[in-house]
Amino acid sequence: MIENALILAAGKGTRMWPLTENNPKPLLPIGGLSIIERQIYELKKVGVKNIFILIGYKMKDISDKLENGGKYGVNIDYITQEEQKGTGHAVAQAKNVIEERFYCINGDMIINAENLTKLNHDKNNLAMMVTEVEDCSNFGVVESQNDYLVSIIEKGAKGKGIINAGSYIFDKRIFSAIDNIKKSIRGEYELTDALQSISDKIKIVNHAGFWKDIGSPWDLITANEIYIKDISNNIQGIIEDNVTIKGDLHLGENSIIKSGTYIEGPVWIGENCTIGPNAYLRIGTVLCGDNKIGASSEIKNSILMKGAKAPHHNYVGDSIIGKNSNLGSGTKIANLRLDKNTINVVHQGKKIDSGRRKFGAIIGDNVNTGINSTINAGTILGSYVRIGPNASVSGTYESQSTII
Known part of the structure; x- marks a missing residue:
C-alpha cells in the first residue's frame, strides 16, 4: 500500500481564465466539491495517509481551505514552489520530503480509487496512466511497447490517440532522472523529458472510464454534468411548504428553499443560500454558497460560485458565474445557437470550438449586469465587467470592461 501522495497545485491555470483570475484552479468546483478535495477523498480510499501539496499561485487560498487535512x-503538508519552472521542477520540490513510493497527481485531474488501484498493480515499478482521446492535438501522444513507455511526442498530432492522463507512481528514481535533464526549448524542466530518460522503468497503465482534462472553462461544465450524478439526498437547510423536489438534492446549512420552487435533481445547494419563491432549478445546478436565486429565475446545468446571484426573472443555462457577480432583473444567458451547431468561443485570442451544442457564458468575479440585458451563447466576461441595461453582449471582454 502506498501511503504518500504529491498533488501538483502550484500553477496559475492561465487556460482557465477568467475563473482563475482570482481563484486557484484546484479549488474550482465540480459537483459540489473542489477538484482537489475530490482528489484527496479518492487518495484516502486507496490507503494514502500523507498528502503533500505543491502550492504557488494563490497558495494561501488552498492552505486556508484544506488546512492540515484533519477534516x-x-x-496534509505544503511544499512551496516559489517559481514555476516546469513540471519536472515541480516534482523535484519533493526530493527531500518524500522518501518512499508515492502517487503523483496533476492538480487539475479528476481521479478515482479504481484507477489509482490499477496504477499500483505492479508493486515494484514506476507507472504512468494513459487514456485514449478522440482528438489528441492538444496533448502529448504516448507511445509504448509491451506495456512500457517508449516516448512522449509533443503536441500537434491529429485524430485519435493515447495521451498522458496526468497520474503517476514514482519513487526516488524520478528525482535522479529530473536532476539529469536540461531545460526544454520552452525554457522549462519538463517531467516528460525525465520520464523518457528512464522509459524502460515506466509501466503504462490504461485509464478506465470517464476522463476529462479540465483545460478550458467549459470543461468544468462537462465534468460537473458527470460528477453531480454521484450526490445523494442530504437536507440540512429549510424547505418551506409547496416546494416540489424530484431527484437528489444536497441542501447546505442555513439555506432555505421558499414556497413555489421546483427542483429537478441532482442539484447541489451550498450553505447560506436563498432559493425562491417560485424559482426553478434544473439538473446539474451547483450553488457554491451565499447564493440567491429569486422569483421566476431558472438555472439549468450551471455553476454559481460563492456569492453569485440571479435574483429576479433570470435565465442561466450551461454557464459558470463567478464569485459575487449579480445578474440584474431580466438578464438572460442564451445557451443554444439558432442552427443548433456547436458553439465557438474566442478565448485568449483564439477562436475555439467548445464542442458543446449547449453552452451559455463564462462570467468572472464581481460582474454586474443591467436590467433586461442579454448575454449570448459562448460569451466570456472577465472580472469586474459592467453591462448596461438592455445591452446585448457577445464575444470576449477583458476584466473591468464596460458594455452599454
Whole structure:
C-alpha cells in the first residue's frame, strides 16, 4: 500500500481564465466539491495517509481551505514552489520530503480509487496512466511497447490517440532522472523529458472510464454534468411548504428553499443560500454558497460560485458565474445557437470550438449586469465587467470592461 501522495497545485491555470483570475484552479468546483478535495477523498480510499501539496499561485487560498487535512481524515503538508519552472521542477520540490513510493497527481485531474488501484498493480515499478482521446492535438501522444513507455511526442498530432492522463507512481528514481535533464526549448524542466530518460522503468497503465482534462472553462461544465450524478439526498437547510423536489438534492446549512420552487435533481445547494419563491432549478445546478436565486429565475446545468446571484426573472443555462457577480432583473444567458451547431468561443485570442451544442457564458468575479440585458451563447466576461441595461453582449471582454 502506498501511503504518500504529491498533488501538483502550484500553477496559475492561465487556460482557465477568467475563473482563475482570482481563484486557484484546484479549488474550482465540480459537483459540489473542489477538484482537489475530490482528489484527496479518492487518495484516502486507496490507503494514502500523507498528502503533500505543491502550492504557488494563490497558495494561501488552498492552505486556508484544506488546512492540515484533519477534516478529510489525512495529513496534509505544503511544499512551496516559489517559481514555476516546469513540471519536472515541480516534482523535484519533493526530493527531500518524500522518501518512499508515492502517487503523483496533476492538480487539475479528476481521479478515482479504481484507477489509482490499477496504477499500483505492479508493486515494484514506476507507472504512468494513459487514456485514449478522440482528438489528441492538444496533448502529448504516448507511445509504448509491451506495456512500457517508449516516448512522449509533443503536441500537434491529429485524430485519435493515447495521451498522458496526468497520474503517476514514482519513487526516488524520478528525482535522479529530473536532476539529469536540461531545460526544454520552452525554457522549462519538463517531467516528460525525465520520464523518457528512464522509459524502460515506466509501466503504462490504461485509464478506465470517464476522463476529462479540465483545460478550458467549459470543461468544468462537462465534468460537473458527470460528477453531480454521484450526490445523494442530504437536507440540512429549510424547505418551506409547496416546494416540489424530484431527484437528489444536497441542501447546505442555513439555506432555505421558499414556497413555489421546483427542483429537478441532482442539484447541489451550498450553505447560506436563498432559493425562491417560485424559482426553478434544473439538473446539474451547483450553488457554491451565499447564493440567491429569486422569483421566476431558472438555472439549468450551471455553476454559481460563492456569492453569485440571479435574483429576479433570470435565465442561466450551461454557464459558470463567478464569485459575487449579480445578474440584474431580466438578464438572460442564451445557451443554444439558432442552427443548433456547436458553439465557438474566442478565448485568449483564439477562436475555439467548445464542442458543446449547449453552452451559455463564462462570467468572472464581481460582474454586474443591467436590467433586461442579454448575454449570448459562448460569451466570456472577465472580472469586474459592467453591462448596461438592455445591452446585448457577445464575444470576449477583458476584466473591468464596460458594455452599454
